[in-house]
Amino acid sequence: MTVDVTLNVNGRPHSLSVEPTETVVGILRERLGLTGTHKDCSMGVCGACTVLLDDRPVSSCLLLAPQADGREIRTVEGLERDGRLSPLQQAFLTHGAVQCGYCTPGFLMTATALLEENPKPTRSEIVEAIKGNLCRCTGYKKIIEAVESVTG
């Protein structure tokens, strides 16, 4: 059977007919063309597919589409405002927090949620927030520094 759902992605509603077992990462990438949300481990470990569900980070590889019905999903494509990068995106650029970039959207979403909830996190709060996102290139230091730089 299929289920009719409405996914509000980056503020825009999408009415879709989905298999109940379809994951949001697949829908974002394959049906909505939002390929900034990356896919890797498919078991919630790596964090590459992190999106915000009602402002909180979740693994979109473990999020079934019907469970997101009617809820707000935000992806990396929704971080810009009027074509301008968010301060966090800008900080990732200037602090060298991006290398291969595959983990970057996941880190951006995780840190965006942190900063919205806690605009002045301490370094250990930053580390705690991103502890579940894997990066194989940077060693995390510059990612942490980038987040720290926008805490005002």
Add this chain to the structure above:
Amino acid sequence: MSCRYTAARTTAEAVEALVAAKGEAHVIAGGVALVILMNEKLVEPSWLVDVSRIDALHGIDRLSDGTVRIGAAVTHREVAESEIIAEAFPMMSEMAAEIACGRIMNKGTIGGNICLADPQGDPPITMLALDATMRTVGPDGRRDIPVREFFVDLYETALRDDELLQEILIPPMKPGSITAFGKYAARKAMDYTSTISAAVRLIRGAGNGRIEEISLGLGGVGQTPVYSEALEEMLTNVRPSDEVFGRVRERLFAVMEPIEDHLYSANYKRHVAAVTLRRTVMKAFSGTWEGEGVLIR
């Protein structure tokens, strides 16, 4: 293969679907365990019963007798942030705050975790130490299952196919109770295989020089989340000492059968369990703790 999907709004709707599915349904709340299995093709559900939007499965409340009620679909994050829980059972707050990472805490639920009955699970052993009751709902109505009867075998609980875990009831602790939770993991985050954990509730006596009473749960040491009356007995009415913990360790080695995995042998796990238990008991008993959060190191 096509899959049916029921977005239940009430426990009655959920139970109706479970009955109709004749044991073929999979209940999904947060989905963080089930969807991994689906992605790995280890489970191909033919009927998903989504209980995440049932009001009765939400909320954390203190009842008039002091019992704390936690809805089965309450997320780990909600447990970690609940003032009621922080006040009543501090170790549960700490434990929930250290489950995997934020992404998983935001989605995974306490009920889902308990029903998974993973021997490495953290919430189940806090239930064991706190003597909680699992309240289920099924076609014949409610059933209250003491947690010590709930975990039956590897990934198997006393829950029947047509039953749903609705809420968890945790009785108020006896006055003077202190709790502590301790976890060993290879890394400092995200480990969920090969973890060893201990949940402890104890009361001190004799001018705080003895353990008067203790209840505990151990994770990662058997086929299920484990409690041990024998260990509790060994740690009751004693002054905790190297000798006492030596006996506890011997007992652990004699009776515990941890699952050997890709990281660690059963013997190493027994060793770690003994250390984890001792450090966690001492955390409750004397406040000494060199760990970070609930991590024992």
Add this chain to the structure above:
Amino acid sequence: MTVGDWKEPEGEKFALGTVEEQARWQAEYHRLVRDTVERERAGRGTDVDVDLRTIGMRIPRNDALYKVRGRARYAGNIEMEGMLYGRFVRSQYPHARILKIDISKAETAPGVKGILTAAEIPDDRLLVGPISDDTPILARDKVRFAGEPIVAIVAETEQQAEAACLLVEVDYEPLETVITPEQALAEGTVRIDPEDGNVITDLHHSQGDIEIGFTEADIILENDFETEPIDHCFLETPAGVAFVDSDDVLTVLVCTQYPHYHHKQLARVTGRPMERVRVVQTVVGGAFGGKMDNTVECASALLTLKTGRPVKIVFTREEVFTATTKRHAMKIHQRLGATKDGRITALDVRNLFDGGAYRSYSMICSGRCVIHAGMPYRIPNLRVRHTAVFTNHAPSGAMRSFGVVKVAFAMECQLNELADKLGMSPIEIRRINGLVDGDHTSTGQTLTDVGLLKSLDAIEPIYEQRQKDLAGQSNGTRRRGLGIACLGYGIGYSGVRNPSTARVRAEADGTVTAFCGTPDIGTGSDTSLAMVAAESAGIAVDRIRVVSGDSTKTDDSGPTSASRTTYFSGNAAHIAGQDFKQQFETAVANKLHAPREEVRLQEDSVIARNERMTFEEACRLIGDEIDGIGGYGKFDPDIAVNILTFEGNPYPTYVFATHLVEIEVDTELGTTDLLKAWCAHDAGTIVNPTGAEGQIEGGVAMGVGQALWERVVRQDGYIMNPHYRDYLLPGAKDVTQEIESIFVDTHDRTGPYGAKGVAEVSLIPIPAAMASAVADAVDARPSHLPMDAEYMLGLLNGNGA
């Protein structure tokens, strides 16, 4: 996107994004770079060499704009009209004869559009490989490891292809499985390879007289070391899209370190002429040596030719673990002799590699391990024997340092034990034996611009201070320790010429494009190369776009590997930039009828007869003739090594470093934590400090993983932990943020602006330094990687390895 409209103008880099996106964000990048340059200039003051206007600045990466927007084109993101999706049927056995492959049920499965088996690939096209063509695109008669591809299927959806794969029936006759190198070498063991049996390579190298060396020794240390197989764990799984474009060019868009390699291979495998093939590197989500072998390329190409439709194949994480190359499991037996005043007199090394089922880069890794045995020290008497053998494991291949991390683990642990036994500090023993200018390597190469001792100098005061700070601090079950390890590493291919080229061109609007042969695999090399080209041409760095990673737009300049891009392609970009500058100045002089020597292009403007014009104005002045200007640079140092005698100059230059780490061991649990790392590198001139630090910090993180947890667990030829749940990678809480990158003041006379490179090498000393720090903390010497908690506890309890 359709097959017809994917093409982009010559000067665009396909991988970055659409032409519109590139146009939109280029302006943003200009602003960003201009701001950075201004800020850096203001901060530099006047004491900086005026000739280095760009080199040394923290220029932001030119691809990060796409990456932070989620718009970078990783291969898995690319969709095309009419696209089919491919999956593989893989071997269920580690070693078996294939008796029969029945695809009849799969052929009629829903959505299936094409099935490829080895039966339809001609003999002379079936086998591929980076060094030896020995690996079947699809197995035909025999499988040599569990996970080896046997059949490839394309269907309308990935799920349909997956489902169809389950319908393929393969009849096997299981063969004896070879799972250890010792077993492979034992008499009577089944032969895995029809030609070479079970030996991939058996290398011997000696210098001086080993017997005399040990006679001279007052102390001899003899130890065994062992390391487990590692996975690269690049987060982006191999992925590619193949199609035939509107000009009948077979095009493969793929995440790779070496597009030109695939180009040649695909021409052979498809029988197409070279000009009818194109390989375009997509944005690479990490590689670390693991994206230089055939994975999706050949099968997707053959299936697009067979079906006439675009084909996309994306590996799952499990496929990465089971079917792509691994870091070699290695055993090292080492005898080290020294005088009592700490001078090394002899080193005898016996290495054994588990090469897995096919050759891949085993030969290259082996050669490097031989040449680097004893690096970076003066070893008067050396003997090395290195054997790599076949087993029924997934092939072992290239991974960050090509095996040197393990050689260094053994060597540095030995040296630290020697220092302890002789009552010397680890700094002192290295000062006595460390290579300096004028020294000869074991291959007879004379070294210049060696910064090893400078890196020791940088570490020494920190080490002494921390020793004082830590004195008496270790107590109970928590023990702190300090460990030092060095590295010496040759840049580029081992003893084989590997030229890099670059071309620099301008357009009438002032845009400048540098075409560089080596691709950016996530390290930021495109940005470094833009900086070098800009510096040499005398123009602003933000003007330059780098086009790399396209086999038809650039020359074959070898892969991005072996830390070679900054040095090799940097030199090429430098020469091309200078050439461009010359030609440009001449063109302006001609237009102005001015004497050639009175025209200079510098700091982004042209000064002609004492008048200044902007670069754009000069471009307009030159007009159409600008198309005739093409700066060209080729860097092809004369390197060669005799692989029988190992005599010669295998590398044009070497990098050096000293790392100091501080760790804490919980002696009751056996766990180890890295607390701090100080990494002093002789990398020559640093082109982009942000990028260089990023490489070091990443290397430290990877080193922590290899030191403490990472291990591909194998049982009877099967990989037991093909996922991140049980293959443990370090997270943010496991890698200290207290990593200090120190760049010592060195200048390589042969490097672009004195640069050598950093890249992979930062990983090399970490496991050795951590092991030595453990020895310092707990008085037990680890000899096994990873030093996981259970291993450590055994060691602490005296159970040995």
